[in-house]
Amino acid sequence: MQPLEASLRDYLHTHSNSVVRIRKPVGIRDIGALSAQTDDPILFENIIEAPDFRVADILVKNRENQARALGVSREDYLRTLAHRLRLPPRPPVKVAGGPVKEVRWLGVDADLTRLPIPFHKEGDTRPYITLANIIRDPETGFLNSNHAGTTVTGRHSGAISFATPHSVRIMNKYRQMGETKMPIVMMGGVPPAYEIMANYSGLHLDVWGEFDMIGTIMDRDIEVTDAETVPLPVPTQAEVIIEGYVHFADQTVGAVTSPSMYHIPQYEHVPTLEVTAITMREDRPIYRNHQTCPATDHQTLPRLCHEAVLYNRLSEMGLAVKDVRFPTWGAALSCIIQFDYRHDGFVNDALMMVMGAPWINTKLVVAVSPDTNLDDPADVYHAIATRCDPERDTFVVPRTRGSLYDPSATPLPDEFYPFRTVGKMGIDATIKARHDRNDFKRAWPINWGNVKLSDFL
Ligand SMILES: [Mn+2]
Structure with missing residues (x-):
């Protein structure tokens, strides 16, 4: 395995195939809006107000790029970070x-x-x-x-x-x-x-x-x-x-x-x-x-070590953890945990553990099974809609530490400004151990994922 690049410029050079290079002139006021439109690293090479500089952003917005940052495959990324932090x-x-x-x-x-x-x-x-x-x-x-x-x-x-x-x-x-x-x-x-x-x-x-x-x-x-x-x-x-x-x-x-x-x-x-x-x-x-803002490194970057720490804690419970994710679309208030479990009882313990994490980013915690695609918000929503009976598979903990960035949380008295309190919710959207697993098998078309529409246009 090659050692990781020592500098940002060498790093961007190594991964130049996935770097979005902007050679046209860009004004400093447009850099934010342009950066937030990509999921891959972006490099501005022609900044009108500062021609002697370049600007880079979006280095770790998705798993692909997070894995590159550690020099490992996407599949190995989370367990590698979790291991190295120990x-x-x-x-x-x-x-x-x-x-x-x-x-x-x-x-x-x-x-x-x-x-x-x-x-x-x-x-x-x-x-x-x-x-x-x-x-x-x-x-x-x-x-x-x-x-x-x-x-x-x-x-x-x-x-x-x-x-x-x-x-x-x-x-x-x-x-x-x-x-x-x-x-x-x-x-x-x-x-x-x-x-x-x-x-x-x-x-x-x-x-x-x-x-x-x-x-x-x-x-x-x-x-x-x-x-x-x-x-x-x-x-x-x-x-x-x-x-x-x-x-x-x-x-x-x-x-x-x-x-x-x-x-x-x-x-x-x-x-x-x-x-x-x-x-x-x-x-x-x-x-x-x-x-x-809106969905950028700002949601993922501060929580990548949280994910690895939670991976370690969930693994200590004996769970085969596939992923732990604070998705950009969860606004740094929601965490998705993904694992298989041996029998009833594990999911609520896992949800409570994550809801009780040291940080104020776990207001809404969703547990899903390994077949849910965490890169697709619609697939997570589908799991919540079809694999969660709200009567049995959700629970709420009242009055916990809220995020100061959560407008729904209740502001504390002035002396504690800007802190807030909030309830937390655990949602079990996993395949249910209590039912026939075959009830949860997704239906897909013949050759789904193999035949591409683009090949027939
Ligand atoms: Mn510190």
């Missing part, structure tokens, strides 16, 4: 310099408005950064990663929103130590496996940081070197790096681009980002945008 960390290798240092914008040159940062939704008046970042836990020293959406508010400033509990906890540690700011670097254009790992969320706080596991899930060493202006390492193979400090006291009102594809929460009080340096490759660096 392995020990493989911390990055420290080296001197690297491609991302070829160009250095320091001081007044470190100007965000020179980067091709897209707008995300109608009504946005300012560009929005969606890069994965690196921060350091000041207590353990581990490097934590997440995506903190950042509205560009000036040449050297942003309004930065930390949504993950772990990054909020780290920020509070700095505050308790009497610090007023926290160093941060943002990674613009790294191989997609970096970003899959950056979105890990779960038990690891005192054992490793996400950044120490990137080498593990890529099954290869990754290299870092010192940042220019902050005490953090940066990946040498990145396309662009933004360095700076998060200032806690300097709160501002930031916008939200929710994975549920709405505008809620309508506002947030967030800290300020001060940009101190921007470094990049010399040859047309590829800025990584992840468009946040």
Whole structure:
């Protein structure tokens, strides 16, 4: 097996047959709408406002591309990620310099408005950064990663929103130590496996940081070197790096681009980002945008490690798990679990386990059998309509932690803004052990899947 590519540009080159290359001139305001129309990686090579840059997006929207990111087949993807997340960390290798240092914008040159940062939704008046970042836990020293959406508010400033509990906890540690700011670097254009790992969320706080596991899930060493202006390492193979400090006291009102594809929460009080340096490759660096709406990497990327963790938990129950999926069309609020089971009782336990997951993305959990096609929302809907007796095969748990991005969830009192409560629903849409299995055999035409209409046109 070939080792995974070290850089995003090499990765896109290897998979160039599936990359949608846009050579016609595109304005920065159209990048979002164009990106969201593809399921495969898209590369803008001619950006009117920033001819020295390229922009890439949609790296991990579907299973095909998620599997490529790990260098395995589609069939092996989920169990490979699940397995690698159980392995020990493989911390990055420290080296001197690297491609991302070829160009250095320091001081007044470190100007965000020179980067091709897209707008995300109608009504946005300012560009929005969606890069994965690196921060350091000041207590353990581990490097934590997440995506903190950042509205560009000036040449050297942003309004930065930390949504993950772990990054909020780290920020509070700095505050308790009497610090007023926290160093941060943002990674613009790294191989997609970096970003899959950056979105890990779960038990690891005192054992490793996400950044120490990137080498593990890529099954290869990754290299870092010192940042220019902050005490953090940066990946040498990145396309662009933004360095700076998060200032806690300097709160501002930031916008939200929710994975549920709405505008809620309508506002947030967030800290300020001060940009101190921007470094990049010399040859047309590829800025990584992840468009946040409608169905894009924004629904899948933060939940790929969730899927692998749930795969491990369901397997521990003795289930032969075929897939676990937070589909883009579930708006980051719904999870589909797919497995065969030996006898009655397994499905409800599996549903409860997923509904009780650490994250707030499992409001609606649907269990299906291995013959349901998870790439086709209509097939999942068909399974719900035909394999679920609502009287026996659904259950509701009232008043659980709701998503702040779910407009149907009940807002908590002001002191807890923007958090909400919500009920959760488990739906058993599997082939029923209580009936003759032959009742559930789907009817298909002769030669279905073999004769193609396109061959007869
Ligand atoms: Mn973490």
